[in-house]
Amino acid sequence: MRAARAHPERLRAFIEKEARAAGFDAVAVTAPDATPMASARLAHFLREGRHGSMAWMEETAMRRARPRTLWPEVRSVIMLGMNYGPEEDPLPLLERKDRAAISVYAQNRDYHDVVKGRLKEIAGKLAARCHADVKVFVDTAPVMEKPLAEAAGLGWQGKHTNLVSRELGSWLFLGSIFTTAEIPPDAPERDHCGSCRACLDICPTDAFPAPYQLDARRCISYLTIEHKGPIPREFREKMGNRIYGCDDCLAVCPWNKFARTASEAKLKARDDLKAPRLEGLLELDDAAFRAFFSGSPIKRIGRDRFIRNVLIAAGNSGDAGLVPACERLLRDDSPLVRGVAVWALSRLMDRQAFVALTRQEQADETDGEVMAEWADALAQKREAIH
Template identity: 80%
Template sequence: MLAAQAAPERLRTFIEQEARATGFDVVGFTTPDAAPAAPARLAHFLEEGRHGTMAWMEETAMRRAHPRTLWPDVRSIIMLGMNYGPDEDPLELLEEKDRAAISVYARNRDYHDVIKGRLKQIAGKLAARAGEDVKVFVDTAPVMEKPLAEAAGIGWQGKHTNLVSREIGSWLFLGSIFTTAEIPPDKTETDHCGSCRACLDICPTDAFPAPYQLDARRCISYLTIEHKGPIPHEFRAKMGNRIYGCDDCLAVCPWNKFAQEASEAKLQAREDLKEPRLTDLLALDDAGFRAFFSGSPIKRIGRDRFIRNVLIAAGNAEDPALIASCKRLLEDASPLVRGVAVWALSQLLSEQAFRDLAEKRRAVEADREVRSEWDYALGTETVDE
């Protein structure tokens, strides 16, 4: 028998020490069957179509709902969390309309890469010490991390459906280590939201049909990141200057005020992503976009969808200085970009100036959807939302 096969309690202590040394702020332990209500909640979410165009959620539903389907040999699940709370209130940036609001989590390196690297360090030491198999997962894998984190005692799923910690609030990156080792589990955390509705009431697009339920199709994070086509008209003005994600429901969580000091390994935001100017972002071509967002999660959505989001922010900015940049994008190679440039200009120009521009530009536009944007803005056609 391997001498390295430590007793379960000593193994727990070892993992906790390694987790903190590696940069994680919280760690908890659970079993694969510790979140029995999660599959039904996932099924309801999918049946209601609230996942929008995220077809991968349907395709991986079975593996996502049942960890043993993902890996039959798993006996214990280690859930780890990293505090990424901002140094300032991200909601203040929403008032600076010539600036772009990027979700706090996306202001530095792609956290998937960072966390996976740290998980592998811990998992490797666990495997060597216990003589057991391990697998690591970040949220790109079909793992229901938030219910499992709740079962592991790290926090609870708040009314905004995100995990809330009494020690860190709503700002947590999550990762997991599956293992064949038997490790004593923690007690499930209880719900401490009480009667608070702050996260529900602040949502700009009413994306919560009920407490603890999210309709992704109305969520700005989904619309700016996952949604591939034009943003439905009903949400454009409500997006304000949010160009990648939305932090509103996280930022108002009262539990944030109890957040402990983050570890020194916390990711620090890039200064140029804290409040970038819309004019600078609108100037990015594909090469410039890829270079500027190298190593960033933002790079994954591609330049055209990103510029789509920035143009909506420009349309909401009420700043005539943005008109020239938006006009230039009427010539863009992407119909997606040209279409939303039409909308942005309809918000920035006077009615007569916009009609004069439409008389010149609509006739030479070959794409049906872009022409439809012109017609919608002129009030001559209804766009299918």
Template identity: 70%
Template sequence: MDEPQNDPKVIKRRTNLTGFLRKEAEAQGFDLCRITLPDAIPQAPERLQQFVDAGRHGTMAWMEETKERRGDPRVLWSDVRSIVMFGMNYGPDEDPRALQALPDKAAISVYARNRDYHDVIKGRLKEIATRFAARAGADVKVFVDTAPVMEKPLAAAAGLGWQGKHTNLVSREFGSWLFLGSLFTTAELEIDEGERDHCGSCRACLDACPTDAFPAPYQIDARRCISYLTIEHKGVIDAALRPAFGNRIYGCDDCLAACPWNKFAAEAREMKLKARDDLKAPDIAFFLTLDDSGFRTYFSGSPVKRIGRDRFVRNVLIAAGNSGSAALVPACESLLDDVSADVRGMAVWALARLVLPDRFAALRGEHLPREVDGTVRAEWMMES
């Protein structure tokens, strides 16, 4: 039988356990730690269903397959009584959009310029969970973007921030730069109030999107989002969208960086989340030379490694085609014979923008007759 919630002993226990969690979170380098109930996001299932029904999840079939568990934490784990949301600041030391003025450089999303945050945060959460479970005598589960958990709505319900018009979490203290993690527990804890929306009439994030990926405020169509297309999407990227990618080769920070609340943001404290010097403004030319072994070595421990060399070089070739740099032509030409059809196809697209028509016609005459992949053949013919 459950103990009365207004029993002084129960209240004191909740208070002590909550205080213990907050101290542990601070000791592990988290900037925010707040708590909500598992039934705090009642509108999530309907909104998720609408998103999937509209096809805005693109090729992320797992979103449809897990929508019941994703929409309701109690379906994921029926025994959960409290959900603890953690936030860790990963703010950059400068506006990442400045890199767009350097077309021969590659732009990698701020979150991926050092260690994989999943590893950093999950390790810290497991340490907190172990000590908390021993103290509370309760069951716990931790999640960091690796299970069907709607972290942003739960974080808003817990008061870490609110979901802005770009659908991402915005914090009054840290702007748009927060990594999230969660701890589900059977323990009863003190519940925090949610954060109200502070976007007002601002639409800076919507107007900043290079590919117009927001059908309306608070709605996103992943099929037009550069982050989705460069990271999650396999195969051919819509030719009509490629010019808008600019030099963005892994993710996009434009809608995040445009938010006025970033004026309160601070640089990340965690060294593993601060940008590596060689990933702040890397050369497109260098990335075009990476084979599979070189790619895996260079991005060891990085989230970039997850997409694999072929998808990565596909993205880099789009940036090369947008660069206008003739210096990249030899590297692009060498990739016309790459083992990956995705790479060969984007090499065709890049060269169509970097060489004179006569040179492109000569390349087509040399490579098209022996090309067996229909998608690559289509790229050659499209650029005729």
């Protein structure tokens, strides 16, 4: 282990300067043991099964809750925030049913690559200056960035469990530099939510069992990104046209009046991802999907899960013009896609046409899950008559 030799205050000023030069909008320091409540909160979250199918959270719980378990030599944690504020409010797009709503953070380059590259620049300069060891982390490692950012004073975890900044609102990517250098910590931020419930009340799937608690199994971000199988029917209509993530609880936060648009070009929305047409997205095969989303975080969920999400949006659109595209997907290689295509068509076609389609298509279907979708869709059609 290498120890720091630079004067702590001068070192802190150096870090601040380099962070701003690298494009970060906020930087602060905390101690690795400054989040004593994080372990109990994580344990409660896991005990309640609110992590859904994200088994990796349980597997890495010990390291996630206690930074020194992840790296015993760490003495200071530098938390950095990069603003990704959108150019316009994302909520009005939810009313344009023929268009897809993609979470603001995923409308351009994968932020993991952008942020991690900048963190490495700063960490390299820090190591050279003070002869300390460093490690950088961005989201994918077992690090609880939000509690650490709150302890460092970058903001506080709001009732939606996301970080909120008085200076930047809700649109912040977080990254951390763990180091063996001894750096004076900043004061933690206090909670400024007050009696506001805007983020809780806007959630379309009631994913917050209580303020400051999230049940990921009901969260549209989890369902569209992390969940691998068919999305439970109870959530499909509530998803609306959200095909990748959900920004509702972030966008409605009153502290966004202080937010500003992203200055990093790689985080500004691509024009073709601001409000893409559902019809065009339904046409994507695997090769076209990979090409269209090259460098995007959306690519990691794969074409089949993505088309699953788009089909749900199609089913919610009320646009009968999407029927041909959905029908073609009844013969897709993926049972996941075929099953949700059934659901979408049951929403877009009248009963007579859908029953006729059922007789035509069911004879060739062998997957049990898809057959269950047909049976459920027909049952829903019959109930609608009575």
